[in-house]
Amino acid sequence: MTTTTTNPKQRLALRGDLLDFTSMPGWAQLDSPAVRFQPDHWLLIEDGRIVGTQAAAPDASWDREDHSGKLILPGFIDTHVHCPQLDVIASYGTELLDWLNTYTFPAECRYADPAVARAGAERFVDALLAHGTTAAVVFPTVHKTSAEALFEAAAARGMRLVTGKVLMDRHAPDGLRDDVAGAERDCIDLIQRFHGRDRLAYAVTVRFAPTSTPEQLAMAGALCRADASLFMQTHVAENRSEVEWVARLFPDARSYLDVYAREGLLHPRAVLAHGIWLDEDDRRQLAASGAQVAFCPSSNLFLGSGLFDWPAARAAGFRVSAASDVGGGTSLSMQRNLLDGYKVQAMAGHRLSAWAALHAATRGAAEALGLGGEIGSFDAGRLADVCVWDWARGPVAEARHAVARELHEKVFAWMILSDERNLLASYVAGKPQFRRRPDR
Incomplete structure (x- = not known):
């Protein structure tokens, strides 16, 4: 008798402030329905693909990485x-x-x-x-x-x-x-x-x-x-x-x-x-x-x-x-x-x-590029090309972030004041391909 085993699914959950888009925002529309912001949520990745997001912590079958207070964007x-x-x-x-x-x-x-x-x-x-x-x-x-x-x-x-x-x-x-x-x-x-x-x-x-x-x-x-x-x-x-x-x-x-x-x-x-x-x-x-x-x-x-x-x-x-x-x-x-x-x-x-x-x-x-079904968002089924960022690094950016009032103000300040030094990790199809050294 021959038995076969199936490999268990690779399941990764990333916790943080999730930000992506559902469509093209209006040019000067600061309060846009195209923006999908899910603060303190879990991004669920199974076999390299995004399967969903949720506020509650996933069960123990998931490898969990807690990036609370960090910004998570598509790569x-x-x-x-x-x-x-x-x-x-x-x-x-x-x-x-x-x-x-x-x-x-x-x-x-x-x-x-x-x-x-x-x-x-x-x-x-x-x-x-x-x-x-x-x-x-x-x-x-x-x-x-x-x-x-x-x-x-x-x-x-x-x-x-x-x-x-x-x-x-x-x-x-x-x-x-x-x-x-x-x-x-x-x-x-x-x-x-x-x-x-x-x-x-x-x-x-x-x-x-x-x-x-x-x-x-x-x-x-x-x-x-x-x-x-x-x-x-x-x-x-x-x-x-x-x-x-x-x-x-x-x-x-x-x-x-x-x-x-x-x-x-x-x-x-x-x-x-x-x-x-x-x-x-x-x-x-x-x-x-x-x-x-x-x-x-x-x-x-x-x-x-x-x-x-x-x-x-x-x-x-x-x-x-x-x-x-x-x-x-x-x-x-x-x-x-x-x-x-x-x-x-x-x-x-x-x-x-x-x-x-x-x-x-x-x-x-x-x-x-005709690749919207593969990358660029947190829609279910997309490959998990994902990056985790510090909202702010250094006293100037941290002070600016602390007094920002609404979402666009926070994200705009992040875009203007951040760079590669804010990056904690880059994932490609759910696999970490870059992690910042602890001393950085």
Whole structure:
């Protein structure tokens, strides 16, 4: 007689102040029904998925972690960030095009070495987790090995990661150019090996229009048309000099965005970073395509690129997600980037609420990526990508938190005053992938 045993379910309950969103909050709505705040509740996680929340303590069949008085959020989703640019973060003194040539391209050349690529990928994904980011859309380099290293590092940690070999066949230094046929072979091989494996997804990754020939852009569009489940990531309309350069290189295109649209690169899984210098026709085209813009405020301020008009995007009807754009951006901390996002909008007379900002880094980003059924909220069935935060650290933040009157005031102060030092733990699919050292 043969007997079979079933493995008991892995059950974890986290206690704390649970905050997530059920839908998109109104732009300036501080008392929003889209906000779901459950103070002093238990988040129930079974086999890596959220199964519910409750006020009462669960029974002894659950492993319980008591984070009373701490803030628990879905893990942040960074929709535009460059792995190799950790090496050049906080580099001085140039605008976009000079910055690429002076700092970025030399750093990326080093990733042709598989050992450098592996070490960089490991450092990068661990840094994301240590900043409360549990999923990301990432640029590696033009080298196939850099994409492989990122996929493997993310898979080892169970992370949701979207990436793909960068396409660049012109206007780049030796060691950072590919060719159309070789790039296509590399993309197809990477797609077959990694797309849909574990929590990995492939993005057709056009660096930006100036560094791809029309032939390469056509190849990228063909890849997207052949498989609608593929993502696409690129840059658009970040800097005025860049926009002028694109106009000279593509005189038949109506706009920078149109360069991509003509090749079939605008679709519901397309992520376009920046989108500062768009016109009304561009905004309508984005909305019709289902593509999103990744708002990168820290980078836009640091490089002096311009101020993104988020209310205009909302009015046009296309989605906006939050992104760090490290290394043009100055921190992987999503709170620091949202702080800069508040400043960018304030410069144009708009006030970015904590709700609109945090939604764009959690549920809003997940839904824009077509991943709302997997991550971004505490809805039952979602994978438990979850982070636990101190409400306040240090005497200034603690005093501010103590006198905050209502929920938005408390959360807004947390968003403005906190950073990665507030993070206690990051969980990916219910498994701890980062814990703060006791002496921190």
